[in-house]
Amino acid sequence: MKSIRKPRLSKMDYAQKKALWGFIYVLPWLIGFVIFFFVPLLSSLRFSFSAITANSDGITVKYIGLQNYVEALTINTSFNRVLTESIVNIVVNIPLIVIFSLFLAVLLNQKFIGRSVARAIFFLPVILASGVIMNLESTSLVQAINDASSGAKVVRSLQSFELEKLMLQAGVSGWGVDYLTGSVDRIYQIVSQSGVQILIFLAGIQTISPQLYEASKMEGATGYEAFWKITFPMVSPLILVNVIYTVVDSVSSNEITDLILDTGFTAFNFGLSSAMATIYFLAVSLILLVGGYLISRKVFYYN
Amino acid sequence: MRYSRLVSVEHWKRWVWSFVRLVLIVGLSFLIVYPILQKISTSIKDKEDLYSPIVVWIPLHFTWDNFKQAITIMDYWETLANTFALSISTTILTAITCALAGYGFARLKFKGSNLLFAGVILTILVPPSTILIPVYLNLKDFTLMGLIPLLTGKSANLLNTYWPFLLTALTANSLKAGLYIFIFRQFFRGIPKEVEEAAYIDGAGIGTTFSRIMLPNALPAIITVLLFSFVWQWNDSFFTTTYLATGKVMSVQLASLPYNLSGITDGVSSRSDPFYLSMVQDTGILLAILPLILMYFCVQRYFVEGIERTGIVG
Numbered sequence: 001m002k003s004i005r006k007p008r009l010s011k012m013d014y015a016q017k018k019a020l021w022g023f024i025y026v027l028p029w030l031i032g033f034v035i036f037f038f039v040p041l042l043s044s045l046r047f048s049f050s051a052i053t054a055n056s057d058g059i060t061v062k063y064i065g066l067q068n069y070v071e072a073l074t075i076n077t078s079f080n081r082v083l084t085e086s087i088v089n090i091v092v093n094i095p096l097i098v099i100f101s102l103f104l105a106v107l108l109n110q111k112f113i114g115r116s117v118a119r120a121i122f123f124l125p126v127i128l129a130s131g132v133i134m135n136l137e138s139t140s141l142v143q144a145i146n147d148a149s150s151g152a153k154v155v156r157s158l159q160s161f162e163l164e165k166l167m168l169q170a171g172v173s174g175w176g177v178d179y180l181t182g183s184v185d186r187i188y189q190i191v192s193q194s195g196v197q198i199l200i201f202l203a204g205i206q207t208i209s210p211q212l213y214e215a216s217k218m219e220g221a222t223g224y225e226a227f228w229k230i231t232f233p234m235v236s237p238l239i240l241v242n243v244i245y246t247v248v249d250s251v252s253s254n255e256i257t258d259l260i261l262d263t264g265f266t267a268f269n270f271g272l273s274s275a276m277a278t279i280y281f282l283a284v285s286l287i288l289l290v291g292g293y294l295i296s297r298k299v300f301y302y303n
Numbered sequence: 304m305r306y307s308r309l310v311s312v313e314h315w316k317r318w319v320w321s322f323v324r325l326v327l328i329v330g331l332s333f334l335i336v337y338p339i340l341q342k343i344s345t346s347i348k349d350k351e352d353l354y355s356p357i358v359v360w361i362p363l364h365f366t367w368d369n370f371k372q373a374i375t376i377m378d379y380w381e382t383l384a385n386t387f388a389l390s391i392s393t394t395i396l397t398a399i400t401c402a403l404a405g406y407g408f409a410r411l412k413f414k415g416s417n418l419l420f421a422g423v424i425l426t427i428l429v430p431p432s433t434i435l436i437p438v439y440l441n442l443k444d445f446t447l448m449g450l451i452p453l454l455t456g457k458s459a460n461l462l463n464t465y466w467p468f469l470l471t472a473l474t475a476n477s478l479k480a481g482l483y484i485f486i487f488r489q490f491f492r493g494i495p496k497e498v499e500e501a502a503y504i505d506g507a508g509i510g511t512t513f514s515r516i517m518l519p520n521a522l523p524a525i526i527t528v529l530l531f532s533f534v535w536q537w538n539d540s541f542f543t544t545t546y547l548a549t550g551k552v553m554s555v556q557l558a559s560l561p562y563n564l565s566g567i568t569d570g571v572s573s574r575s576d577p578f579y580l581s582m583v584q585d586t587g588i589l590l591a592i593l594p595l596i597l598m599y600f601c602v603q604r605y606f607v608e609g610i611e612r613t614g615i616v617g
Contacts, residue, residue: 009328010556017509018410019333019411020411020413021407021416021509022407022408022410022411022412022416023407023411025403025404025406025432025513026403026404026407026408026416027514028400028401028403028404028473028474028475029401029404029423029475029476029480029484030419030473032470032474032476033422033426033474033476035441035474035476036425036438036441036470036471036474037429037436037476039423039441040441041429041433041434043438044316044433044434044436044437045439047436079329104331106329109322112324112325118328119603121332121336122331122335123338124335124596125335126531126534127534127595127596127599128338129340137535180493185406188332188334191335222463242478243366248428252432252541257430257431261432261545263433264435264436265439265545268357269455270436270440271587273436274437276434276435277430277432277433277434277435280432281429281433284428284430285428287340
C-alpha cells in the first residue's frame with residue numbers, strides 16, 4: 001500500500017515543484033513585462049485622454065476627455081492622410097509578400113545547381129532591411145544618378161506602361177491592372193521585406209513528408225496539381241503566421257510611426273501623440289483580426 | 304517511337320522550367336545584391352569619376368578617400384566597438400532570459416501561465432510606437448517602483464546610457480523579445496516529454512534538466528534567436544535613436560550621417576557638392592553593414608538550417 005502511495009505523492013510534489021520553477025523561469029519576463037510594457041501601455045492610454053505639460057518640476061497630467069482624439073482625427077492636417085496611406089500600404093503589401101515568398105520558397109526548395117548560394121542571397125534582406133539603411137538608400141543621389149544615366153528607370157516604367165495597355169485591352173479591370181503593375185514597380189520593396197517569410201515557408205515545405213508527393217505522382221498528378229493539392233494546404237497554417245509577421249514587421253516603422261514620434265518628441269505634444277498611437281494600434285489590430293479571421297477559416301490542419 | 308517522343312516532351316518541359324527558374328532566381332538575386340554592389344562601386348570611386356559618362360561600375364581612378372572620410376566622420380572604430388559591445392551583451396542576455404521564459408511557458412505550467420503567454424503575444428502585436436513615450440518618460444525618471452530614490456535620494460536618468468537596453472534584455476522585453484519567447488516555446492514543446500521524465504527518474508532536478516538536456520537539444524533555436532537578436536539590435540534605429548540619441552552606436556551614427564556630412568567641406572555646406580556627400584554617405588552605409596554581411600556569410604549555413612528545425616512551423 002505504502003509503495004503505491006509514495007510515488008503518487010512524490011509526483012504531486014514534482015508537479016508543484018514544476019509549477020513553482022515555471023513561475024521562477026517566467027519571472028524575469030514578468031517583471032520586464034510589467035515595467036516596460038504593461039504600465040507604459042496603460043499610461044499611454046491615460047495620456048491620450050489628457051493634456052500634458054512638462055515643466056521643471058516634471059510633468060503634469062490633466063484629464064481632458066476625448067479632445068486629443070478629436071484633434072488627431074479632425075484638426076491635425078496630416079494624421080488622417082498618413083494613417084490611411086500607411087494602412088492601405090500594409091494591406092496592399094500583405095498578399096503580395098505572402099504570395100511572393102511562398103512562390104520563392106517553392107523555387108528554393110527544388111534541386112538545382114547553386115541552390116545554397118541562392119538561398120544565402122535571398123535571406124540577405126533579413127539583415128539589410130532596416131529602417132535607417134532603407135531611409136538613407138532612398139535619398140541616395142548617386143544611386144538616382146546611376147539609375148537615370150543607365151536608363152533603368154525609363155525602361156522599367158515603359159515596360160509596365162506597355163503591360164498596362166496590353167492588360168487593359170485584354171479586358172482586365174483597371175483596379176487589378178494598377179495593382180499588378182504597381183507591384184512590379186515595388187518589387188524591390190517586396191523582395192526586401194520577405195526574407196523571414198521565405199525562411200518560414202521553406203521550413204514548412206520541408207516538413208511535408210515526401211510520401212505524399214510520391215503517391216500523387218503515382219496517381220498521375222502534375223507538379224501544378226501537387227502544389228495546389230499538397231503543398232498549399234500543408235503550408236496554409238504558415239500563411240496565417242506569415243500574414244501576422246508581415247503586419248507586425250511593417251507596423252513597427254513607417255510614416256505613421258514617424259509622425260507619432262515627431263508629434264511626441266519634436267512638438268512635445270505627448271497627449272496627441274499617445275492618442276495617435278492608440279488609434280494606430282486599434283487600426284492595426286483591426287487588420288490582424290479581419291485578416292486572421294478570413295485566413296483561419298481556410299486553413300487546413302493536418303492532424 | 305511514340306514513347307520516345309513523349310519522353311522528349313517531358314524533357315523539353317523540364318528544360319524550359321529550369322530555364323525560367325534560372326532567369327527568375329538570377330534576376331531576383333541581382334535585385335537584392337544590386338544596392339550592395341553599387342555601394343561597393345561607389346565607395347571606391349574617385350570624385351572625378353562621378354561625372355564621367357564612361358564609368359558605370361569599375362572606376363578609372365581607384366581611391367580609398369571615401370572610406371577615410373566616412374571613417375573619420377562616423378568615428379568608425381569606436382562606433383564599431385560600442386555597437387559590438389551593445390549588440391553582443393543584449394543578445395546574450397535576451398537569449399538566456401527568453402529561453403528561460405520559453406521553457407517555463409512550454410513545459411512548466413502553473414496557474415495563469417496561459418494568461419501570461421497571451422501577454423507575450425500582446426507584446427508582439429502592439430506597435431512599439433504606442434508605448435514609446437511612457438517608456439521614455441519612465442526611463443528619464445527611473446525609480447524602479449520607488450526603490451532607487453530610496454537608496455540614492457533621487458531618481459536615475461537612464462537615457463543616453465546602455466541601461467535601457469541591458470535592463471530590457473535582462474527582463475526578456477527587448478526588441479522583438481516576444482518573438483524569441485514564441486520561438487523557444489514552440490521548440491521546447493517539440494521535444495518529447497519522455498526525455499524530461501527520464502531525466503527526472505535519473506535524479507535530475509528541473510534546473511539540471513533544463514541546462515543539461517533541454518538547452519543542448521535546442522541548439523538550432525538558440526542559434527536562430529542569437530542571430531536574429533544580434534542583427535536586429537545592430538540595425539535597430541527605432542529604440543536606439545530615441546534612448547541613445549548622442550551615443551556612438553552604428554544606427555545613431557547612420558541616422559545623423561547626412562547632417563554630419565554637411566560639415567566636411569570647410570563647414571560651408573552650400574559649397575559642398577551633393578553628389579560627393581551622397582558618395583560618402585553610401586560608403587558610410589557600406590561600412591555599417593559590412594560587419595554584418597561578413598558575419599552572415601560565416602554563419603548563414605547554421606542560419607538556414609537552424610530555422611528549419613526551430614519549429615516555428617510546428
